[in-house]
Amino acid sequence: MRLCFLPMTEQPRVTPTAAPRLRLGDGVRRIESFTGVQTSSLLPRLRSGLQGTWGNLFNVGTLAVAFVAISGVYCFGIGRDRYQATSEFVIKQPMPPATATTTVLGSMLSSSVLSSLEDGRYLQVYLKSNAVKQAVFPDSSAFKSTYAPQAPDRWSGLRDDANEQEQLAFFQRQLEVTPQELSGTILLSTSAFTADAAYQLNNNLLKQAQRFVNEVNQSISADQQSFAEEQVALAKTRLKKAGDALEDFQDRYGQLDPQGEQNATTGFITGLESRLVDLKVEEASLRRQFRDPNAPEVALVSDQVRELERQIQEERQKAVGSGGRDLNKLARQASGLQSDVNFASESLSSAMRAAENSRMESQRQLKFIVMLSKPQMPSGPETSWRWKAFLSCLGVLIVVWGVGGFMLTALRRD
Numbered sequence: 286m287r288l289c290f291l292p293m294t295e296q297p298r299v300t301p302t303a304a305p306r307l308r309l310g311d312g313v314r315r316i317e318s319f320t321g322v323q324t325s326s327l328l329p330r331l332r333s334g335l336q337g338t339w340g341n342l343f344n345v346g347t348l349a350v351a352f353v354a355i356s357g358v359y360c361f362g363i364g365r366d367r368y369q370a371t372s373e374f375v376i377k378q379p380m381p382p383a384t385a386t387t388t389v390l391g392s393m394l395s396s397s398v399l400s401s402l403e404d405g406r407y408l409q410v411y412l413k414s415n416a417v418k419q420a421v422f423p424d425s426s427a428f429k430s431t432y433a434p435q436a437p438d439r440w441s442g443l444r445d446d447a448n449e450q451e452q453l454a455f456f457q458r459q460l461e462v463t464p465q466e467l468s469g470t471i472l473l474s475t476s477a478f479t480a481d482a483a484y485q486l487n488n489n490l491l492k493q494a495q496r497f498v499n500e501v502n503q504s505i506s507a508d509q510q511s512f513a514e515e516q517v518a519l520a521k522t523r524l525k526k527a528g529d530a531l532e533d534f535q536d537r538y539g540q541l542d543p544q545g546e547q548n549a550t551t552g553f554i555t556g557l558e559s560r561l562v563d564l565k566v567e568e569a570s571l572r573r574q575f576r577d578p579n580a581p582e583v584a585l586v587s588d589q590v591r592e593l594e595r596q597i598q599e600e601r602q603k604a605v606g607s608g609g610r611d612l613n614k615l616a617r618q619a620s621g622l623q624s625d626v627n628f629a630s631e632s633l634s635s636a637m638r639a640a641e642n643s644r645m646e647s648q649r650q651l652k653f654i655v656m657l658s659k660p661q662m663p664s665g666p667e668t669s670w671r672w673k674a675f676l677s678c679l680g681v682l683i684v685v686w687g688v689g690g691f692m693l694t695a696l697r698r699d
Contacts, residue, residue: 345689349682356678364674365438366666368480370487373658375470376404376498378651398469404498404652405464405471411497412473412490413457415449421489425452431482432459442478460490470657480663487660495654502651513640520636524629531622538615554600561593 378400411417422428432455434442443455463472473490477483568586575583 345686349686352682353679356675359438360671360675360678363437364671365435365441365478367476367478367670368483368663368665369474369476369667370480370483370660370663371472371474371658372487372491372656372660373470373472374491374494374654374656375468376401376652377655400652401469401471402464402466405462405469407501408471408494408497409462409464412460412462412493415453417490417493418453418456420493421486422456428452428456432478435478459486473660475660476667484660484662491654491656491660498652498654506651509643509646510640513636513643516636517633517640520629520633524626524633527622527625527629531626534618534622550600554597557593557597557600561590561597564590564593 418428422431429443429445429447429452432443433445434440443452447455459476461472461474463474464470465472473487473494475483475486475490477486564586568583568590571580571583571586572578577583
């Protein structure tokens with residue numbers, strides 16, 4: 286076998302040319318030329334398929350995952366640290382009444398616990414009021430600077446252009462007052478973006494709570510004592526008026542006993558009437574003895590009878606007539622004036638006892654705050670809010686997913 290070696294010659298170079306760019310319509314027409322099949326209906330199908338492929342990239346699931354991812358990044362990365370300071374106290378009385386209330390569970394809740402819970406509910410409203418906000422932050426610019434938004438978290442904080450209502454609503458969200466139903470204690474929690482701000486806010490709110498309790502106690506005690514003193518002054522005025530009226534009556538009619546005088550006058554008239562009866566009996570007897578009615582013996586007795594009748598009539602006129610001293614009327618007046626004096630004296634004694642009891646009751650019902658746990662400077666940020674915010678986002682997503690799926694299912698059925 287003979288091997289032949291051919292001389293190597295330079296091959297001509299082929300210059301590459303750019304391939305023509307085919308469009309979707311050109312491809313379809315070439316397919317129609319080679320296959321002879323009418324493919325005009327393939328073009329819409331290809332286009333819808335390409336659109337469906339790109340649309341799947343932005344479907345509901347992708348949006349849900351993106352929402353969860355963004356929520357996680359914000360809650361655990363971008364969101365600012367929040368610090369929380371907590372204190373616990375109870376509102377007590379120095380001398381609580383020895384009473385108790387039995388609940389359905391059989392436990393015994395003392396009246397002091399119930400009173401502390403009631404005061405705690407009052408503090409829930411008072412500490413979130415605008416008056417407390419103005420007392421804690423008298424300068425609104427300082428309040429805004431303390432809670433101003435900072436990069437990269439521009440969504441948390443108080444805007445510079447926030448009005449009074451928005452500032453109050455933001456202030457109310459930074460504190461929480463929680464009365465404990467079983468123990469009667471009150472938990473005060475404050476939040477801020479720095480540890481010092483949360484600590485200072487808790488201390489300031491405790492001062493406002495103490496001032497509120499003291500002012501309420503003092504106002505109630507002052508009102509009760511003032512009312513009791515007014516009643517004492519009114520009773521003294523009534524007693525003085527009644528005493529002056531009785532003195533005027535005695536100065537006018539002297540130191541007399543109208544009832545005694547009335548009894549004496551009645552007895553005197555009764556004696557005269559008894560004597561008159563005896564004389565009339567004697568006169569009748571003499572008239573039977575003497576036939577002459579003008580006999581001296583008969584005339585003498587008749588004159589005595591007429592004189593005695595006149596005297597009895599005069600005494601009666603003096604006792605009850607308008608020209609004399611009406612002993613019945615004087616007796617009624619004297620009795621009424623003496624009753625007024627006695628009633629005013631008893632009223633004054635009762636008012637003085639009530640004033641003393643009110644003073645002692647006010648002292649017994651004075652309330653004060655007993656600190657069980659003073660606020661401490663937060664050692665680190667509070668992380669529970671991050672999980673709460675993230676779980677809230679998941680809850681919103683689940684609700685939207687469920688409602689949207691239900692609506693889509695309903696629309697497909699229609």
